[in-house]
Amino acid sequence: MNRLIKILAQALQAVVALKLRTFFCVLSIAIGISAITIIVAATEGAYQKAFDIVASFGPDSILIVSGSEESRGIARREKTLTLADAEAIRSAFATAYMVVPMSRVRDTIISYKANRYSAPIIGSTSDYSLSWTWPVVEGSDFTQEDLKRLANVALLGHETMRELFGDENPVGKTIQVGRIPVQVVGVLLERGSSQGGGNMDNRVVMPITTVMKKFQNEPKYVQALRVRFEDQENLDIRVEELKGFLRVRHRLPDSEPNDFQIVSPKDIIKFLVALTGSLVAFVGIVGIISLVVAGFVLANLFHLSVRERTGEIGIRRSVGAKRRDILLQFLGEALIITTLGGLIGFVLGVAAAGLLQYVEAFPIHFSWKAFAIGLLLSWLVGVLFGLKPASQAADLEPIEAIRS
Amino acid sequence: MNPLCLMEDVRKTFRMGENSVEVLKGIDLTVERGEIAAIMGVSGSGKSTLMNLIGCLDVPTSGRYLFAGREVLGLADDSLSELRNANIGFVFQSFYLLPYATVLENVLLPSLYRERAKDGAEERAVELLRLIGLEERIHFRPNRLSGGEQQRVAICRALMNDPELLLADEPTGQLDSRTASEIMNLLVAMNERGKTVIIVTHDPAIAAYANRIIRIKDGVIVDEQAD
Incomplete structure (x- = not known):
């Protein structure tokens, strides 16, 4: 444990010393993580907003709108519902309060x-x-x-x-x-x-x-x-019953579509989530791509760094560092850098989301979830892309390393 | 007491693609505790390979090598690391100080990898630097030191874990002759304090500090002479 802390301290020192490498790695990871942060926050925001709306709409309530689904979006819907329909529903459905x-x-x-x-x-x-x-x-x-x-x-x-x-x-x-x-x-x-x-x-x-x-x-x-x-x-059942009931009342033959539309709380949630969905998909793809790019940036800069630091690896090995110690140090450097990238990415994400909300009201909700997912992803990138250069460093034979 | 290093018919073969090259062709060598010895040879003679084997940076292809009574051939990589960490201090021609660490941190390096961490590592490092006259510079980075000073820091680092053997590979190769003699005097002083010292060099003037010179040529020891 003590040894692990000492090795991580060495990693931290290298991260601080090799500023250019740190800067580029952190930057590229931060961009990816900020996109991811926005997605998570937007998804959460959409769901929360949807539930808020449902709560205020009334989770036990449905809306029956005049006109068939096909006429939706046309400015003037045909009118098909009557006050008599309202009365009939009231008397036919015992639970319709x-x-x-x-x-x-x-x-x-x-x-x-x-x-x-x-x-x-x-x-x-x-x-x-x-x-x-x-x-x-x-x-x-x-x-x-x-x-x-x-x-x-x-x-x-x-x-x-x-x-x-x-x-x-x-x-x-x-x-x-x-x-x-x-x-x-x-x-x-x-x-x-x-x-x-x-x-x-x-x-x-x-x-x-x-x-x-x-x-x-x-x-x-x-x-x-x-x-x-x-x-x-039983809302789903009641919706189905209502459909049948109104079709009979409106004397619609089987070939005719409904001349009304029923909107339940579920539909509202679906609609809002779909609305956010396109943005989530877009930012999601951008986020994943930039994280992969960030991963390659990290892997390449670390690869160069390992080559530049063969002497360092050699001297560490000759004074008694085991392969594991070298692996841990380089992996530690990658993880410190990606953690930093993740944190900065989260802050960038929060800032970008604020800007997004300023430009257009968009439901965004930040919670520990956005933070945790961002951090986990940055660690994943660190381990995934840091492992190869780190094991390359660890596999250097001491005699190879000090010969350079 | 058994000798510190005991080699019997040690051979080392390197594979170079299809061919294999035998660099050491049967070395018999004994280094007693408290000795100061020089290994001399031209480049390509196998002296660096021999040094790597003595220093447990590499293992022989065949033969027997007992370090402090312990068979090195067949030791796992981790055990070699532990052995080096506890028993051997290295001094290299190009110092190999970490450029981003301070003098003190460089000296402390071997203590990081010690199996059982000991208290007072920092006090010991400071004490070593004080002995060597660099206590004013403990928070400097290596690039602010002269070559001689850097090599003295490297010697402190080699001494950090109080090893039995100091192994110096062309320790003065990058230094002017005045500084070189300072460094050599320092190694001699360490020998007088009880360390076994082995110096690998091609320079007779440096080898002259040793009280025994082992000459190697084409992978075999051609001459062993004591003063």
Whole structure:
């Protein structure tokens, strides 16, 4: 043990003395490790973000969207879901404790006194806050009564509230939504911008009946239904049941695709992870390539170093160093260098990730995992590429080494 | 007491591709403890090979070599390392100091590889350097020392583990004659303090410091004479 420490101290001394070799090896490894660090952090960030979103979306909830999967991405989806569908689901599924229809009107001008702001209007039932687990921080949610009488009332997203009212208390005030005067009854908690989901704090939420009648002139159809189930563990089964149920209700023949789409928490996770996936793949390939290159840089510089230092190896062997001692010293030098490269690479990775987040909000999460994986990989490179030159050094015969 | 080195019909053959060359052709040699001997020969005579064998840097192809009563032929590489570490101090023509280590660290080198680490290694190294008059320079790097000083550091290093045998291969080959005589006087002084000293040289003036000269030619000892 004592001997090992002494040999590693010798290795450290050589690492410090042979600055140019150390510099180039550390640099090349740091580049590779920084890429790896970003990948690990981005993957972790994506998963964490996905779970965060699912948690706020509600892990027991699904979203049924009007229109077939093929029509996805087309600006105006055909509308196929009705308020009657919502009622039918509520009565047919015993564990569906909440069925909320929703409609959305794209950017509408909203004004209060001289302040104007453009925001989407979301039509919902009185359970909006509850169904989205989105607390009302000021005032209150609108009521069943408001829905019945098509009341002109609204919940404001935090940003909309700030834009229109500044520091003023908005509850009870009347704003103009399009041409219609609407009374503000409450303000939703600030959510912050969502990853991939755009701004969530600019919405104006109103009774769906009001939105359908007064904004959309729509007697029947809604855009989406949100359903929450008590038996979260059976969510996959419930999704399948719902598909069958809606196909029957919409009288779709077997040849027709679904005229609706069901988004479950699983789909959200899949989507976000896939979104990050392309970046992970790209940076991953870059990272692996640069680590391999770093490995070859290390192997070559060490090979040169061993040749330059045959005299040193010779004198160490003649004063009693065993082959093992020489091997350990050179391997130790490689490991010290790669560890250093790994540490610097991690710091570079953190810095680069910060820059990446500055340029575009990207979910990145640093944990001991990114650090540990980076360090392990740098050791792997050290051992893998340091072993050959080190054993070359160890295999030098003492008489060969001192003859040089 | 048995002799320090005892060689009987030692042969050494090197393989060079297809051919093999017999460099030592039956060496019989005895070196007693406390001797100071010179091995002389022209280059190619086999004197370096003989030195490597005496110093256990290499093993004979055949024959018998007892170092301090112990058979060297057939020893594993690790055992040879241990034997060198404990019993033999080397002084080379080109010093072989580690350029990035200080004088003190260079002297300490053999102590790193000692089987059972001893306390006070650093005190011993400092004491050796003080004896040799380099205590002012212990934290210098070798490139700031003159050739003579570097060789004195190398001698300290050779003495570090208190070996029985000091083996010097052309120790003055890179030094001017005045410095050379200083180094030789130092080796003689070490001999007087009880070390067995073997000097390998081609220079009669250097060999003259020894009290016995072993001449080697074409792989055999041609003449052994004592003063």
